Amino acid sequence: MNPLLDQLQPYPFEKLKKLFADVTPAAGLKPISLGIGEPKHPTPELIKKALTDNLAGLATYPSTLGTEALRKAIAGWLERRYDLPKIDAATQVLPVNGSREALFSLTQTVVDASRPGALVMCPNPFYQIYEGSAFLAGALPYFVNSDPARNFAPDFSLVPEDVWARVQLLFVCSPGNPTGAVLSLDDWKELFDLSDRYGFVIASDECYSEIYFKDEAPLGGMEAAHKLGRSDYRRLISFSSLSKRSNVPGMRSGFVAGDAAILKKFLLYRTYHGAALNPAVQAASVAAWNDETHVQENRAKYIAKFAQVTPLLQQVMDVALPDASFYLWARIDQSSGLSDVEYARRLYAEYNVTVLPGSYLARDAHGVNPGAGRIRMALVAEVEECLEAAHRIVEFTQKLKA
Structure with missing residues (x-):
């Protein structure tokens, strides 16, 4: 067996299951889970119709490159959403089976394990795929702790030069999981300067980009690159998904976009990996990327929900409305x-x-676990259920103080 598998840690939800294994919860109270970031709002009818209207596609093998219609729909969405110049749908966009699969497999494509001491850098706390993909590519993860004083942005100035020299891939997550923080243009400039100096690839995980609470939509990696005169998107790959945006986590549909040279190699890897997207799912994805009405309606639900739940929880814990995403990151x-x-x-x-x-979402790094003393709450259910959970949390926490 591959010995690198032994380096993988249990997933956070496995740890949670073990934590609760011998617990019998209070009788008479309906179970409410804020633990898993799985969207619970209804899937839009236009997506379901497009899926069922295209079941004939199941009789054909799909292309790893995806249909031209899907790549053009994704390119068009990127241009509209981030005010970008024309995206080459043939070379700068690639459909993927959700962002998790692509985050993992890009690491296998990019990392050269023959170079001694290969590192994959990521924020801490983090999405555990970053760590697992590093180990299985023959690299080691290097964690940069998020700093609450910097709106939970990692302080990259603390990273030694000899570490940067070994970094081959840098994961960023904006809006962040679990913090909800969004990188600024200055943050991006710092990252691009570092990438130019040391030659690493930036993987920008942006799957929460369409759930936000301010008038201005979150800045994306390709948008920042364009604003900074880097419209070739060199050494940058952005990831997005329909799961959160369109409430279709079961479709496993997303995309990667950016540096055409990297995507050419990634397509080669994926062709051997067998990662083509289901034809009916591709057709439904075209419908989803071409429609914004359902996205606006979905976002309005989250805005209303967070506006009611956050003040309740602020009575008993340190928690603030995030920049974006559907999580509350509370102390x-x-x-x-x-x-x-x-x-x-x-x-x-x-x-x-x-x-x-x-602490399940972070690692001990540089003398501290930056997740310790905090909890992540996913406000994915309908507002009534989230409010009921919030009232119970308030009552429980007040009881602890008594």
Whole structure:
């Protein structure tokens, strides 16, 4: 067996299942989970219709490159969303089976494990695929802790030069999971300058880009590159997905876009990997990328939900409206003396509400686990259920203080 598999850590939800294994939650309370970031709003009818109207495509092998119609729909969306010049749908866009699969496989494409000490850098806390993909590519992950004083942006100035010299791939997540923070244009300029100096590829995970709470939409990596005079998107690959934007996580449909030279190699890898997108899913994806009405309606639901839930939780914990995404990243009241893990376990036991301990989403790095003392809450259910969960959390936390 591949010995690199032994380096993989249990996924956060496996840890949560183990944490709750011997717990019987309070009887009489309906279970409410804020633990998993799985969209619960209804799938738009136009997407379901496009899917079922194109089932004849199941009789053919799909191309890894995807249909021209899908690549043009994605390119058009990028141009409209980020005010970009014309995207070459033949060379700068590639459909993928959701962002998770592509984040993992791009790492296998980019990393040259024959170079001693290969590193894949990522923020901390982070999406665990970043770490796992690094290990299985024969590299090591290097974590840069998010700093609450910097709106949870990592401080890359703290990274030693000898570390930068070994970095081959840098993962960024904007809007961030779990923090919801969005990188600024100055942040992007710093990253591009570092990429130019050291030659690493930037993988920009942007799957939460369409759930935001301010008038201005979050800045994307390709948008920042264009504004900074880098319209060839050199050493930049952006990832997006329909899962959160369009409430279709089960379709496993997304895309990568950016540097055409990297995408040419990525297409070669994927052709051997067998990662072509289902033809009916491709047709439904065209309908989704070409429509913004359902996205605006979806975003309005999240805005209304966060406006009601956030003030309730602010009564008992340090939590603020994020820049974007559907998570609340909260610091629990330290006076209780509970760790984030103990807090999550007792909340489940006594109030049948599931939240994810922040330390499960981070690693001990540079002397600290930046997720410790925090919890992540995914406000993915309808507003009534999220409000009920918030009221229970408030009651539980107030009881701890009594």
